[in-house]
Every structure is written in structure tokens, then in C-alpha cells.
Amino acid sequence: MALPRQRGVNASLTRSLDGQVDSDSSPTDISSSSSESEQEEEGCNLFPEITAETKRAKIKRKLARKHFKKAGGPLPPKKKISNWLPTPEEIATASSIVGDPTKFRLYKHGHVCIFDKQLTTEKEKQIVANITFTDLKTISDQLKRDDLNFLVAFLEKSKKFVNSVGSKSRSCGGYMWAIGWRKSMTKFEIIRRYVNKAAIKKNQEQFNQHVKDSDQASLILWDLFYPIGNRALEANQQFMAEYNLPSLSDPELPSETSKGHNKFFSTNLTFTSDGFFNHPHKDKKDDKRLPFAFFLSLPTFKSKEYTHMEI
Numbered sequence: 001m002a003l004p005r006q007r008g009v010n011a012s013l014t015r016s017l018d019g020q021v022d023s024d025s026s027p028t029d030i031s032s033s034s035s036e037s038e039q040e041e042e043g044c045n046l047f048p049e050i051t052a053e054t055k056r057a058k059i060k061r062k063l064a065r066k067h068f069k070k071a072g073g074p075l076p077p078k079k080k081i082s083n084w085l086p087t088p089e090e091i092a093t094a095s096s097i098v099g100d101p102t103k104f105r106l107y108k109h110g111h112v113c114i115f116d117k118q119l120t121t122e123k124e125k126q127i128v129a130n131i132t133f134t135d136l137k138t139i140s141d142q143l144k145r146d147d148l149n150f151l152v153a154f155l156e157k158s159k160k161f162v163n164s165v166g167s168k169s170r171s172c173g174g175y176m177w178a179i180g181w182r183k184s185m186t187k188f189e190i191i192r193r194y195v196n197k198a199a200i201k202k203n204q205e206q207f208n209q210h211v212k213d214s215d216q217a218s219l220i221l222w223d224l225f226y227p228i229g230n231r232a233l234e235a236n237q238q239f240m241a242e243y244n245l246p247s248l249s250d251p252e253l254p255s256e257t258s259k260g261h262n263k264f265f266s267t268n269l270t271f272t273s274d275g276f277f278n279h280p281h282k283d284k285k286d287d288k289r290l291p292f293a294f295f296l297s298l299p300t301f302k303s304k305e306y307t308h309m310e311i
Contacts, residue, residue, distance in 0.1 A: 044103075046094035047279070050083045057081045083279045085172050109133045129292075132228050136299075147220045152300055154210075154217045155271045161207055162194050174276025179214070180248030180268030194268065214249035222263035225294050232292050236265040239289070266294070 045051055064076040086094070098104050111132050115125040139145055158179050165176040178194045200207045226233055239245075246253050247264035 044097075046097060047083070047086050047090055050086060050090070050279075054081060054083050091173075107131060107133070127292075130228055147223070148298065150213075151217055151220050152298060154213050156302075157206075157210060157213075158271075160203060161196055161199050161210060163196050170278055171276065172278050174272060174274040176270055176272045176276045178268055178270040180266070181246050181250075182268055211249075211251050217269075218247060218249040219263050221269075221294070221296070222265060224296065225265075229292065229294065232294075233265045239287075240264065240267065 058081050061076060061081060067073070068076055112129070113127060113131075114129040116128050118126075120126055139148075155177075159177055162177050162179055165171045165178075170176075181193055222233065240247070244254055245267050248266050248269045249264070
């Protein structure tokens with residue numbers, strides 16, 4: 001039998017929040033910089049040499065463009081400048097920093113709430129993370145076990161119909177896949193789905209069943225997250241309804257005649273395995289009104305035919 005692996009499920013409609021944790025085991029605060037630019041500069045940078053080299057390359061590109069506008073000459077390249085992949089030595093150094101208990105606090109049991117120290121304009125604390133750990137051995141409800149196994153198997157089958165993230169700028173290690181809807185990079189196109197059209201064409205009947213199963217997977221995720229973050233789920237749902245955004249399980253864009261369940265909260269779902277990680281990044285065009293993303297981590301093992309939850 002294969003060794004258990006950590007599988008991450010991230011149902012995300014939202015932006016990520018940056019900051020440095022400084023906390024105790026009870027509900028805690030997170031330190032905050034006075035501005036986003038300062039926060040990016042002063043935050044914990046695990047790969048400083050990579051960041052510095054990327055910054056130098058961008059400055060050099062900017063100067064080259066200015067020179068081209070004034071004096072002409074060779075057109076500066078338009079290829080996006082991305083962080084290089086960390087070396088094994090750089091990863092080991094970063095791991096030692098994260099593993100240092102004087103710099104990072106490891107949460108591994110119980111229920112943890114983390115708040116931003118900087119108050120809102122209404123003088124209230126804003127929650128940054130609400131984390132619940134569950135010992136899978138304590139789950140006595142067979143129905144809940146079946147739901148988790150269904151979700152894990154559904155994600156494993158999804159790999160056949162989508163491409164894994166292959167861009168070096170988006171993956172430093174491990175694997176990540178995505179299902180649902182995303183912003184389109186094609187001109188005059190606003191939104192499109194994560195799909196591998198060639199694979200779907202070869203396995204049309206299996207894909208049709210996959211689309212049907214995605215409704216149940218979406219419902220399972222809702223039921224898992226609702227007891228922890230009901231207000232965040234409902235806020236996501238309200239935002240999606242306001243802008244007529246499709247759910248991750250919707251096979252087409254919603255309309256007045258669409259028939260779907262009312263437990264939707266995300267346009268897409270990403271899932272990872274084998275220790276996936278990438279460089280910290282932030283989309284400046286994300287809507288700041290959105291609430292938190294939702295993350296589920298499950299240990300799994302893979303048999304000849306299926307991936308199961310490891311208990």
C-alpha cells in the first residue's frame with residue numbers, strides 16, 4: 001500500500017490575506033503593516049535572493065523600455081518576468097525558518113481563530129483565519145465518512161478532464177489541478193472553464209457523469225464548511241448571485257431558467273498533492289469585498305483503482 005499523502009482542497013472565490021502571525025493557542029491577533037506596499041516589503045520573505053533578482057530584472061526591463069521610447073533600437077522583450085524556482089538548498093533554508101518555533105507557530109489540533117491587530121473603521125477586529133482540526137478516527141458517522149471518500153474519489157477522477165498546473169512561475173513543487181470556472185486570458189472573453197477538451201472528447205460518458213457528481217461534491221463541501229464559516233459562505237453566495245457568477249458545479253453560465261442547488265459558494269476548486277507550493281502572489285485586480293477562501297486538507301492513500309481517505 002502506498003504511503004499516505006496530504007491532499008489539499010481549496011475552494012476559492014477570494015483573494016489571499018498577507019501578514020505575519022504572532023499568536024498564542026487561544027484566539028489571537030495577526031500583526032499588520034500600515035500599507036500594502038510596506039507589508040509586501042516587510043513580510044517574511046523565505047526566498048530573499050529570488051525576490052531581489054526578480055526586482056532587479058523588472059527595473060532593468062523598465063529602463064530598457066524607457067530607452068527604447070527615447071532612442072529606439074531593439075524592442076525590449078515582452079515575456080513576463082517571473083521568480084525562478086528555488087534550489088534544494090534554498091528550500092532547505094526556508095524549511096528551517098518555518099520550523100523555527102521562535103519565528104512560526106505550528107497549529108496541529110483544536111480550534112484556532114486568528115484576528116488582525118489593525119481595527120476596522122468601525123473599531124472591530126477582522127478575522128484572518130478560523131481553523132478547525134478533526135481527528136478522523138473520531139468520526140463515527142458512516143455517512144460523513146462516505147461523503148469524504150466520495151469527495152476524494154471525485155477529485156482523483158477529475159484529473160482526467162483537466163490539466164495540472166505546469167507553468168514554472170505558478171508551481172515550485174508538487175501538483176495542482178483546478179475545476180470549475182476562471183478568468184479568461186483570451187481577448188474579448190470574460191470567463192471560461194478549466195477543461196481538457198481532448199480528454200473529454202475521448203471520455204464523453206465519463207465526463208457527463210463527472211458533471212453530475214460535481215453537484216454532490218459541491219454540497220459535501222458546503223456541509224463541511226458551514227458549521228465553521230456560515231457567514232463567509234453566505235457572503236460568497238450573495239456576491240455570486242449579485243454578479244450572476246457560475247458555481248464550480250455549473251456546466252454552463254447561470255440563467256433565469258437554470259436549475260441548481262442553493263448551496264453554492266465558489267466559482268472554482270483547486271486541489272493539490274505531493275507537497276505542492278508556489279511563490280506568494282497576489283492579484284491586484286481581485287475584488288476586496290470578498291471574504292475568505294476555504295481550505296480542506298485530508299490524508300489519503302491510493303489503491304489500484306481509487307484514492308481513499310487515510311484513517
